[in-house]
Amino acid sequence: MQLPINPPVEPMLAKSVPQLPSADGMTYEPKWDGFRCIVFRDGDEVELASRGGKTMTRYFPEVVAQVKRQFPTRCAIDGELILIRRDGPDGAPRLDFELLSQRIHPAASRVRMLAETTPADFVAFDVLALDDESLVDLEYPARRARLAAALKDTVAPVHLTPVTTDPETARRWFEIFEGAGLDGVIAKPADLPYTPGKRLMFKVKHARTADVVVAGFRWHKSGPVVGSLLLGLYDEAGTLHHVGVCASFTAARRAELLDELAPYRSDVVDHPWVGGDETSGQRIPGAPSRWTGTKNLEWVPLRPELVAEVGYDAMEGDRFRHTAQFVRWRPDRQPRSCGYAQLDRPIRFDVDHVLAGDPTATA
Structure with a gap:
């Protein structure tokens, strides 16, 4: 594999903050609850690299096939492997991290079976390289534009994460997207280069x-x-x-x-x-x-x-x-009073609407 940037690469990280930050040019996006993954493709060579640098390629053959089908021929794209459960008790499609975790299995036969019965999706949210050009030194808005252009024709199970520059929309996302199984909101400053291993983004999670x-x-x-x-x-x-x-x-x-x-x-x-x-x-x-x-x-x-x-x-x-x-x-408190009823249950929300950028999600 001969790309401008090759694995292993530690992804850029986010530090937790108690409230959603606001600044000129700040971009917000959903925080997906899955496996962080940088996809490297050089022709027929594909590597799915985990946050810790370990390969996940053998566990997700259906994602490798989609990368070959839909990604640029030579690229390094950062994103999240997710699994959408569509047969939950409330009928609404939502992320299921537990099912995703079951995809990591040593037996090749089980890997093949799970790839068919519980296939994963990939949500792209940043780009490190395209063709022979490294993009890590570009500011985030420029990288996002290049990523959107590179993936403009993709269809499910490959997705481009929705973004907004409106803080009120981001706060609304934080309130309702949890019902689809998402984990919070990520905020990216406008002048942000891609810096592997550094916590330069911000994340707000439910507490x-x-x-x-x-x-x-x-x-x-x-x-x-x-x-x-x-x-x-x-x-x-x-x-x-x-x-x-x-x-x-x-x-x-x-x-x-x-x-x-x-x-x-x-x-x-x-x-x-x-x-x-x-x-x-x-x-x-x-x-x-x-x-x-x-x-x-x-x-x-x-x-x-x-x-x-x-x-x-x-x-x-x-x-x-x-x-x-x-x-x-x-x-x-009496022990018998400690029941599930006290827990704050999120509003039900359809993860397909999040992925599609449904206008009702920003209302």
Whole structure:
């Protein structure tokens, strides 16, 4: 592969800010919830490079085929691999990160099967090179114009991300696009060159809190201190589901937590997760996955009497999408009051409208 810029290239990144920034020439676009991917094409050679520089080419043969069919013959284009679920319970097409994660599988036969049954789309939002020309030193508006011209004839499953320079439209996007499974809004300054690995863009993501039951913990790899807290929520039938973990603590705080949890480690009887069976619909901790591999997932049950307030950004089905952040203990709350009903559910929105730049999305 002989392009003006070749893999591995670390993508340009964004730093989190609490509010949407506003400045002359600022451009806004949706923050897609998928796998960041820089596509390199040199004729019949195609490389799908992940954010960490690892290849994803073998896992997405259907995307490689679309690159050969629709991309310029020689290019390096930054974007996101996404997976759209069209058979969800509410009937609206939306992004599904969990299904996308299942696409990373070692067996070639399963890769082929998943490429047919759960194909991925690609959303382009920046360009590093076209033909023999490197574009990384151009300011973002110029790169966007070159990208739009290069992909003007593309059709699904290849998409050009919508953009706006109107802050009010961007705020509206932030409010409604979450219902389609998107992750927030990205803001790009007008004078922004493409700088690999640097956090020169801005991202605004949803931030929320919930009261949860702390029903167990895992040990930290460094020794006999708390590694993570196991969090639960009750459904309407009174079943406690494992919904995620809190894990970001200082070494001193991990030792303190062990003392705080000690009273709840004794006299644990009929724990709702011990002996549970996920085939019944209950989500329980301890199940290995292709991400955890041989990682020790053993956990220590606690009497489900502790309530904590945690911060989270979004839900993935009935669990927290990312690791939650511990805020404080809530001794004033009853564990049985910690249910799904307290969660802020986004307005339902159709991801196809986002990709098509539907005018109703900016109303």
